[in-house]
Amino acid sequence: MAVTQSPAASSDDAFAADLLRGHTDTIVLGALRSGDRYGFEIYKTIRDATGGDHEIKEATLYATYRRLVRDGLVEAYWGDESQGGRRKYYRITDAGRAVYRSNVAAWVATRDVIDALLDTRADTHRKAHPR
Template identity: 90%
Template sequence: MMHSTDARADDAFSADLLRGHTDTIVLATLRRGDRYGFEIYKAIRDATGGAHEIKEATLYATYRRLSHDGLVEAYWGDESQGGRRKYYRITDAGRAVYRRNVAAWVATRDVIDALLDEPGPRTPTSTKGTDS
């Protein structure tokens, strides 16, 4: 049984691990199409079934940084759709950074997976033998 302090430690660790990837997460969301700020927040929350949310203040700082670095472009939407919203679109430079960040994540994940792999079968479908 997991104690509540264990659950909080797991949540904090997951949030810390994800925090360093906020730019990549936002760029991934924008690869699917232009979105306004709160729409990006909802897409991230919904993609995790509500298990992870990035604070709006963190996201808006990320939008400013990505815009400043030329990885996204901001523009004002059509006011006929309601309130005036600032939309973001990924640039070619943003796509290139996204691809590099994903490649770095995959390489890092592979190293961590290898380092954390315990000897012996891990799943019922594993073909690994036991160590002798």
């Protein structure tokens, strides 16, 4: 997955971008939960959700869309030409919703394990309650 950062991004942001790799399918499925969207609209939704700090390259997203359609997690259809050129829209399927829920549960469990291993909860607790 190609994740880019804004020019002002720091080296800490590079680590955050690395963490996004491998989660493109789940990110796209999440963007489709609230309704159908066309390809570039999904790109903007992802970019805007991070305040413009991270974006997934369009070529990577379009490969993701094709894979999600092939796997039956998303359906694609052409919109009308009422707003300019025809746009291909994507709709999450019931199978896509199930995969999204499963992937989010796996992410939460993984995050909890990493938090425990890195002892970040204790760091947060110490910052909030200095001795």
